Amino acid sequence: MRKLNIKDIILDGLTYLFSSVSILILITIFIFIFQRGFSSLNLGLFTSPYWSQNYYGTIPESNRIFESDVNFDKNEFYSEKYGIALKDDFNARNEVIVVISYIHPDSPFNQLINASSGINEGKLIVAEEGMIVNKISYITSNGITRSAGPVLKQNAEETIKTINQSIQLDSAFIQTQGGGIMGSLIATLMLIFISLAISLPIGIMTAIYLNEYAKYGRFTPWIRSSIELLTGVPSIVFGLMGVLVLFPITAIFGANGTSIFLGGLTLSIILLPTIIRTTEESLKVVPDSFREASHSLGANHSQTIFKIIIPAALPGILTATILSIGRIIGESAALIYTMGTYISDKPELLKGATSLAVQIWSIMNGDQPNFGLASAISIIILVIVLGMNIGVKVLTRSKVKQW
Amino acid sequence: MENSFTINNLNLFYGDKQALKNINMDISRYEVTAFIGPSGCGKSTLLRCLNRMNDLIPSVRMEGDIIFDQENINKDKIDVVQLRTRVGMVFQKPNPFPMSIYENVIYGLRCQNIKDKNVLNKVCETSLRKAALWDEVKDRLNDNAYGLSGGQQQRLCIARAIAMEPEVILMDEPTSALDPIATAKIEELIQELKKDYTIIIVTHSMHQAARISDKTAFFLMGEVIEMGETRNLFHVPKDKRTEDYITGRFG
Amino acid sequence: MNNLSNEYKKLNIFKTYQDLFFKSLFFVSAVISSLMIIIIILFIAQKGISPFLSNYQYGQQNIASFLTGMVWRQDQAIYGVAFIIINTLISGFASLLVAFPISVLTALFVVKIAPKPIGNLIESAIEILASIPSVVYGVFAVGFIVPFIQNLANLLRIQTAGGSSLLAVILLLSIMILPTITSISITAIKAVDIDLEKASYALGASKTQTNFKIVLNSAKSGIFAGAILGLGRAFGEATAVSMVAGNKMFGPTFNLFDITRTMTSTMLAGLKETTGLDYDIRFSVGLVLMGVILISNLAINFVKNRIGKNHA
Numbered sequence: 001m002r003k004l005n006i007k008d009i010i011l012d013g014l015t016y017l018f019s020s021v022s023i024l025i026l027i028t029i030f031i032f033i034f035q036r037g038f039s040s041l042n043l044g045l046f047t048s049p050y051w052s053q054n055y056y057g058t059i060p061e062s063n064r065i066f067e068s069d070v071n072f073d074k075n076e077f078y079s080e081k082y083g084i085a086l087k088d089d090f091n092a093r094n095e096v097i098v099v100i101s102y103i104h105p106d107s108p109f110n111q112l113i114n115a116s117s118g119i120n121e122g123k124l125i126v127a128e129e130g131m132i133v134n135k136i137s138y139i140t141s142n143g144i145t146r147s148a149g150p151v152l153k154q155n156a157e158e159t160i161k162t163i164n165q166s167i168q169l170d171s172a173f174i175q176t177q178g179g180g181i182m183g184s185l186i187a188t189l190m191l192i193f194i195s196l197a198i199s200l201p202i203g204i205m206t207a208i209y210l211n212e213y214a215k216y217g218r219f220t221p222w223i224r225s226s227i228e229l230l231t232g233v234p235s236i237v238f239g240l241m242g243v244l245v246l247f248p249i250t251a252i253f254g255a256n257g258t259s260i261f262l263g264g265l266t267l268s269i270i271l272l273p274t275i276i277r278t279t280e281e282s283l284k285v286v287p288d289s290f291r292e293a294s295h296s297l298g299a300n301h302s303q304t305i306f307k308i309i310i311p312a313a314l315p316g317i318l319t320a321t322i323l324s325i326g327r328i329i330g331e332s333a334a335l336i337y338t339m340g341t342y343i344s345d346k347p348e349l350l351k352g353a354t355s356l357a358v359q360i361w362s363i364m365n366g367d368q369p370n371f372g373l374a375s376a377i378s379i380i381i382l383v384i385v386l387g388m389n390i391g392v393k394v395l396t397r398s399k400v401k402q403w
Numbered sequence: 404m405e406n407s408f409t410i411n412n413l414n415l416f417y418g419d420k421q422a423l424k425n426i427n428m429d430i431s432r433y434e435v436t437a438f439i440g441p442s443g444c445g446k447s448t449l450l451r452c453l454n455r456m457n458d459l460i461p462s463v464r465m466e467g468d469i470i471f472d473q474e475n476i477n478k479d480k481i482d483v484v485q486l487r488t489r490v491g492m493v494f495q496k497p498n499p500f501p502m503s504i505y506e507n508v509i510y511g512l513r514c515q516n517i518k519d520k521n522v523l524n525k526v527c528e529t530s531l532r533k534a535a536l537w538d539e540v541k542d543r544l545n546d547n548a549y550g551l552s553g554g555q556q557q558r559l560c561i562a563r564a565i566a567m568e569p570e571v572i573l574m575d576e577p578t579s580a581l582d583p584i585a586t587a588k589i590e591e592l593i594q595e596l597k598k599d600y601t602i603i604i605v606t607h608s609m610h611q612a613a614r615i616s617d618k619t620a621f622f623l624m625g626e627v628i629e630m631g632e633t634r635n636l637f638h639v640p641k642d643k644r645t646e647d648y649i650t651g652r653f654g
Numbered sequence: 655m656n657n658l659s660n661e662y663k664k665l666n667i668f669k670t671y672q673d674l675f676f677k678s679l680f681f682v683s684a685v686i687s688s689l690m691i692i693i694i695i696l697f698i699a700q701k702g703i704s705p706f707l708s709n710y711q712y713g714q715q716n717i718a719s720f721l722t723g724m725v726w727r728q729d730q731a732i733y734g735v736a737f738i739i740i741n742t743l744i745s746g747f748a749s750l751l752v753a754f755p756i757s758v759l760t761a762l763f764v765v766k767i768a769p770k771p772i773g774n775l776i777e778s779a780i781e782i783l784a785s786i787p788s789v790v791y792g793v794f795a796v797g798f799i800v801p802f803i804q805n806l807a808n809l810l811r812i813q814t815a816g817g818s819s820l821l822a823v824i825l826l827l828s829i830m831i832l833p834t835i836t837s838i839s840i841t842a843i844k845a846v847d848i849d850l851e852k853a854s855y856a857l858g859a860s861k862t863q864t865n866f867k868i869v870l871n872s873a874k875s876g877i878f879a880g881a882i883l884g885l886g887r888a889f890g891e892a893t894a895v896s897m898v899a900g901n902k903m904f905g906p907t908f909n910l911f912d913i914t915r916t917m918t919s920t921m922l923a924g925l926k927e928t929t930g931l932d933y934d935i936r937f938s939v940g941l942v943l944m945g946v947i948l949i950s951n952l953a954i955n956f957v958k959n960r961i962g963k964n965h966a
Contacts, residue, residue, distance in 0.1 A: 005516070008862040018756045019763035019776060022836065025829055026779045032798050033790065205683035213677060214684070226688040232883075232947070233694065234890025236918055240940045241694045243928075244701055257928060272687055300669045302676040330787025333892035336922060360789045361893055364796060371797055378790045385785050456856060488858035498849040501872050511857035514867070560853065567858060 033382065037375025040179075044130065045376065048180030049345035050359070052132075057112030057125040059136075059169040066104040076101045077160040082169060083107025086133060086156040091177065098133045098149060098156045100174070108169070115171060127174060133159070134173040138166035145170055179373050181380070183345040187260055187353035191335075192328050194264025195271060196321065202268070203275030204310075204317060210276070211283040212305060230273045239337030242266030246338075250350070258340035258352035266338045267328055274327065275320045282316020283309065319392050326388040329381055332357040341365070356381055406470075407432045407571055407601040408453060413467035413477070415448060415457070422448050424625045426467070430618075432570075435593060435602045437612035437633070440622030440648070446605045449622075450573050453603065454490040455483040472570075488515070491564035495576040497556035499548035499563075504540050507548050507559055511567045526566050533599075534562035535592050554585025561592065565600075572596065574604040578611070590615050609649060613637050621645045695944070702941030705934050712931040720938065725904045726915065728924050733935050735917070735942055737905035742916045742946065744906065745820065745895075746888040749827035754881055757832055758870065761839035761877075766865055777840065784833035792894035795826045800898055807911050814911040818900035821910040826894055831884035838883065842876025843869060878958050882951055889947050892918035917943045 059082075066083030078085040083104030091097045103109050112125040135149040136159065148154055148162040151173075163169060206227075214220045246265040247255075255261055286309055294304040310317075332355075340352030341362045347353035354362055360374045360381075408430040415423035423445050430436050438446035451457045452469060455476065469477040476486055488511065499507050508527045517523065527544070531537040536558040540551070548559060557577060564572055574593075578586040593602055593615055606612050612619050613633060620630035621642075629636060629645045640646040704710055706717040715733065723734015760780075764773040800817035803825075807814040846869050854864040870877070900913025901923045907914035915923075921936045921943075 005860065005862075008860055011862050011866060014755075015759045015763050015767065018759040019768070021756050022760055022776060022783060022832060023779045025832070026783055028798070029783075029786070029790075029794050032794055036797060202683045202686060205680045206687040209680035209684040213680060223684055223688040226691045229691045232886055232951075233691070234886075234892065234918070234943065234947075236890065236892040236921055237694065237698065237940050237944060240698055240701075240921075240937055244697045244937075245693055269690055272690065276687060300673045302673050303669070305676070326785060330785070330789075332787065332789045333918075333922070336893070336925065341925070357787050357789045360793060364789075364793065364897060369796070371793070374793050375797075378793050381787060381790060385787070386782065389781065389785055454856065456852070459852070459855065484858055484860050486858075487856055492856035494849060494853065494856075496849060498847070498853045500850060500853070500868060510854070510867070511859070514857065514859040514863045563853075563857065 030382075033375050033378045035375075036371050037373075037377075037379045040372035040376040041379060045180050045380075046185060047182055048176065048178065049182055050178055050180055050184070050343045051345055052178035053176045055112070055114065055125045055127075055174050056116045056171065057127075057174070058115045058171045060108045060111050060113070061168055062108040064106075066107055068102075068104055070102060072102070075156075077157045078102065079160045079164050081164050082109065084109045086159055088156045091132070096150070096155070098154075098159060099177075100127065100129055100131050100133060102129060103127060109172070112172065112174075125174075131174045131176055134175060136163055136172045137170035138163050139168050139170055140165075141167050149173075179370070181356060181359060181377055183343060183347055184354050184356045184359040184377075187339075187344065187347040188329060188355040190260050190347060190349065191264050191267060191339075191355055192325055194261065195267035195328055196324060198265065199268035199271040199275055199324070200317075200321065203272050203320070204279050206272075207276045207279035207283060208305060208309075211280050212301070212309065227273050227276055230269075234333070235270060235331060236333035236337070238266055238270050239334035241269070242334060242338040253350060255350040258338055259350045260339060260347060260353050261349050263335045263339035263355070266334050267331060270331065270334060271324045271327060274323055278320035278323065279313065279317055282313040282319070285316070286312045315395060319395055322388050322392050322395070326385045329355070329384055330357055331355070332361055336361060405432060406430060409468075409470040410449075411468040411470070413449075413452065413465065413469065415445075415452065415466075416464045417460070418462040422625050423452075426627055428620060428627060428630055430601065430603060432601045433597060433599075434617040435597050435604060435615055437616035437619045438603070438605045438622060439607075439609050439612045439619060440628075442607075444622040445625040446622045447575050448625075450575055450603060450605050452477070453571070453573055454487050454492055455481070456487075456492065458483060488567050489569050490571045490573060491567055491569035492573045492575065493557070493560050493564055493577050496580050497553060497560050499551070499556050499559050502548065503545045504548050504551070504559060505544040508562050508566050510563060530562040530566040531559075533565050533596065534558045535588065535595075536562055552585070554581050554588060557581060557585070557589060558592065561589075561596075565596075569600065571601045571603065574602065576605055576607055579607055586611075609637075621648060623648070698937055698941055698944070701934065702938040705931060705938060712934075715931070715935075720935075721942075724906070726920065727903050728932060731931060733938075735920075735939060737907075738915055738917050738920055738939070739942065739946060740906035741820075741914045742889055742918075742943075743950075744908070745823045745827060745914065745916055746885055746950075748824045749831060749888045750881060750885050752824065752828040753832045753835055753884060756828075757835035757880070757884075758839050758877055761836050761843055762865055762870060764840055765843045766869060767861075777837075780833045780836050780840075783829075784837065788830070788891060788894040791826060791830055792897040795822060795894060795898045799825050803911070812911045815900055815913050818898050818913050819911050820907050820914040822898040823895055823914060823916070824910075826898060827888045827891060830891060830894065831887050834887055835877075835880040835884040838880030839873070839877045842873040842880070845876065846872045875958070878954070882954050885950060885954070886947050889943065889950070890918065892922055895919050896922040917946070 062082065065080050067080060068078065072078050072085060076085045076087045084100065084107055085102035086098050087101040089097050089099040109127050112127055114120045114123045114125050133149055135147050135151045137145055137147050139145055148159045154162065210220060210223065242262055242265065246262055249265065250259055250262045253261065290308050290312065291304055294308050299307070335355055335358050339354065339358065341354060341358060342352055343359055343362050344351065344353040356377055360377050363370050363374045406429045410426050410428050413423055413426040414421065426449060438450065440446050448457065452465065457463045465477060467477060468475045500510060505527055508530055509523045512523060512526060528537060531540065536555060539555060548556065551559060578589050581589070590611065596602060604616065616633045618631065619633045619636045621628045621636065623644055629640060629642045636645065637649060640649060705715045706720065708714050720733055720735055722736045723732070724737040725732050725734050726738060760776065764776050768776065799822050803819055803822050804814060804817035850868050850872060851864055854868045859867070895916055896919035899916055899919040901915045901919055902913045905915060917939050921939050927933055
């Protein structure tokens with residue numbers, strides 16, 4: 001019987017130990033992100049702007065009771081006199097706020113008139129559930145104007161009690177909660193569109209050139225190497241390049257500084273190697289017999305390419321597209337330089353904005369990092385990226401069977 | 404002369420397919436025994452049983468006894484790693500490791516934790532001499548083994564196996580990937596080696612078997628049809644199927 | 655008949671021009687793609703060097719003090735990049751040191767030891783880790799790794815700035831380059847000829863001996879390539895690192911629990927204006943970064959070839 005080899009045992013042990021590391025890390029990351037972000041996740045995120053909007057509006061008179069058969073929770077306090085329910089809540093920084101939890105359809109709070117000077121003066125303010133109440137001014141039985149609400153350190157219950165004792169209400173300061181990703185969502189979509197619109201054609205055409213025209217050309221290895229080198233360049237360097245080289249192009253169109261357009265242009269360069277490589281691979285798989293058949297039927301080179309080869313390579317091109325979208329959503333460093341870090345709620349092509357990833361960066365880099373929101377956006381990004389990965393897997397598995 | 408291996412009622416299955424049927428044979432020591440027969444008839448499978456290399460295939464199931472040195476090596480309790488140091492193997496395609504010639508030869512010794520440089524050097528020289536390769540490589544022992552020709556690489560693999568001082572050397576079609584000159588060299592080598600080792604060789608070429616073996620076993624569809632002295636098997640085969648194979652009517 | 659052959663002639667001429675047009679189009683695309691790398695290098699080099707030229711509009715900077723300086727203060731316009739290079743090298747190589755054994759052994763486990771379902775599970779986990787964006791790693795690092803280090807430091811009674819530290823950067827980078835090195839190692843190990851393994855077993859080697867002496871040995875050039883790629887990624891990682899580095903003003907940092915500053919964190923820190931020396935100097939740092947990546951690639955390749963020769 002051989003003696004037990006100590007070295008073997010140690011190596012085996014280490015192998016088993018280290019192999020569990022990757023799964024442990026993955027689980028830890030996911031648990032952390034979901035734990036911190038899940039509570040901040042709600043559908044409102046997708047449709048609300050990031051920046052809080054402040055409103056100051058006058059409340060019209062009302063002379064009736066607003067009965068409601070709504071079942072209020074015990075933490076909601078409803079005023080039948082004015083048809084509004086308030087409750088206590090916490091904002092993203094864990095400060096106590098008072099929030100509208102219900103407005104009766106006929107309540108005067110549904111007819112607030114904007115009283116701040118400016119273009120919106122006199123227009124209707126749409127008050128909604130979820131909006132924060134900062135102050136409600138009311139008129140007492142003595143005709144004096146007083147205030148109620150968090151500005152007087154009142155909570156929801158106290159505020160309702162106070163306004164119920166008033167003769168009528170005067171005005172209200174309310175604000176939207178903000179912290180939404182709608183702006184970044186739109187900016188990300190614009191980014192995807194621009195970068196794919198540029199990199200897909202150039203990348204596909206380059207791949208066609210390399211595989212269909214110059215497969216064994218003298219300069220082809222050089223072209224391939226120079227494209228491969230791009231994959232080793234850190235994305236922040238692409239950001240620098242974008243600001244230097246591509247900015248003048250955007251300036252022609254009227255941009256003066258960071259812009260979504262510049263970000264898209266820069267991203268398209270980052271995507272080039274992946275698109276070229278993936279497309280080339282799918283071109284290689286197209287059997288030569290297709291090409292021979294097409295030529296023998298009298299088609300020239302370009303007809304063969306457009307009618308036969310590109311359609312056959314479509315699954316590969318689709319894969320490249322999905323991979324690219326995943327890359328775009330995850331990219332941050334290059335966009336910080338080319339698109340800026342100001343979160344815009346109304347993104348414009350020639351102005352700066354943030355993608356989802358850069359919004360996370362902005363949030364974390366601010367004075368008070370909002371972990372909940374950052375994690376919530378991370379969850380969204382992770383779900384999208386994971387979905388794309390699975391999509392690519394399904395695609396490659398099903399299309400391989402074709403020939 | 405005692406037997407190297409005694410095989411009793413050996414049956415082997417790949418999943419549901421039976422690859423070896425009721426094999427019974429004795430293999431004598433210090434002789435060359437050849438396994439011949441058409442492709443897929445079980446010769447290599449049986450060879451791999453003798454050093455338990457079939458263990459590496461997951462769907463394999465075996466019944467029966469293989470007696471080696473008074474022990475049944477077909478039982479699970481056997482230390483197969485140790486068995487393989489006593490029953491060496493040379494493969495069809497030469498497969499030297501991507502290391503120097505020296506490191507290739509002493510690889511097995513290193514695995515047994517033998518570290519003494521003097522021992523290793525001595526074993527290396529002895530094995531390379533026995534494999535008739537020493538003169539060709541003695542000045543370049545530190546060169547990569549891949550620089551050798553196909554025939555030299557195969558002799559290196561033989562030296563590597565010999566370095567373990569096995570009692571038996573199994574050879575699975577050792578010359579089928581080599582040219583005729585390299586083949587002749589190895590056949591010559593085998594005649595020398597049988598003085599010290601039992602050799603069992605699987606070969607596709609019955610002419611090779613006729614040239615170099617003392618005993619021959621003819622396999623067909625997983626069974627041993629006939630086994631005996633090579634001269635007898637080739638000149639006066641007892642079974643018609645053997646005769647058909649030898650005269651080239653099939654296979 | 656005559657008319658038809660005329661039609662064919664016209665069509666042929668059209669088809670020839672069509673071919674020529676598209677061929678040129680494809681060619682131009684290929685040229686554009688291949689020029690990108692050169693454009694990147696040239697333009698960044700030009701802008702990166704410009705602060706050190708005499709006609710620089712914000713005042714010529716001294717290139718020697720830039721390259722050898724050990725202090726970087728945005729507020730006082732002192733820019734020395736030497737210690738930052740050292741910090742980047744330290745964090746990059748340290749994370750490679752941590753991630754490399756884990757990656758290689760995981761790859762060995764997946765290909766050679768684990769039963770299929772577990773192997774696939776780990777491979778999928780690696781793929782998922784590879785697709786997580788840097789920002790998300792950054793959030794994780796700030797929220798999990800940094801507090802963990804703070805607790806560790808408290809336990810060891812060491813001073814730390816809330817947990818942002820060299821150690822945080824190293825741990826973060828190790829996690830981020832793990833998937834890269836592992837997936838390339840898996841490919842390299844899968845490519846090892848099975849005949850070599852058979853020969854090893856036939857010589858009486860155990861499974862572990864075969865795996866380490868033969869399989870990993872044969873796969874080593876592929877694994878090395880993976881390590882180089884991983885190291886490059888560690889050097890170039892920007893967003894996540896800048897969230898936990900701390901951005902020390904001088905250095906280099908050797909203390910694991912002290913804050914540090916890498917080239918990439920410098921390029922992202924305090925990015926406010928888009929003009930001025932403070933902005934332009936980041937291009938200089940970017941140029942240095944590319945240089946460091948290039949030189950370390952060459953150095954490792956050199957080492958790899960030397961080892962390869964000796965081991966035959």
